[in-house]
Amino acid sequence: MSNYWIAIKTMSTQKIVIEYYVKIHMPLTNNVIIKLNEITTMVEDKSKLSESEIDEIKSIFKELIENGERYDVDEIEFWFENEGSWKTKEPRVRIANLSNYIQDKHQQTSHLKIISDDDCGCGH
Numbered sequence: 391m392s393n394y395w396i397a398i399k400t401m402s403t404q405k406i407v408i409e410y411y412v413k414i415h416m417p418l419t420n421n422v423i424i425k426l427n428e429i430t431t432m433v434e435d436k437s438k439l440s441e442s443e444i445d446e447i448k449s450i451f452k453e454l455i456e457n458g459e460r461y462d463v464d465e466i467e468f469w470f471e472n473e474g475s476w477k478t479k480e481p482r483v484r485i486a487n488l489s490n491y492i493q494d495k496h497q498q499t500s501h502l503k504i505i506s507d508d509d510c511g512c513g514h
Contacts, residue, residue, distance in 0.1 A: 426470070
């Protein structure tokens with residue numbers, strides 16, 4: 391993945407930026423690294439993840455997000471790749487995907503607001 395991209399639309403003689411994306415390098419915090427070490431300790435067979443391990447990994451990432459931690463998914467995958475005990479790529483990618491899923495899910499739901507049936511504010 392590149393660090394940035396820009397989409398430009400040309401209208402007549404003017405160029406207009408319609409999308410702009412910059413990937414900001416976000417190093418992993420100590421709290422995230424501690425949790426990644428917990429995952430490494432918890433997973434018995436590093437060549438495949440069990441369903442119970444997947445559930446626990448989701449819970450760990452959910453806890454991180456709920457505590458205000460943010461992380462770069464590419465950094466998560468890179469950490470597991472370089473940790474040393476994860477020789478098989480599939481579980482590393484699966485963990486990175488789980489971290490991405492939990493973070494995206496949180497970002498989507500955090501923007502939702504519940505609207506009351508009481509539009510007028512009168513209590514009825």
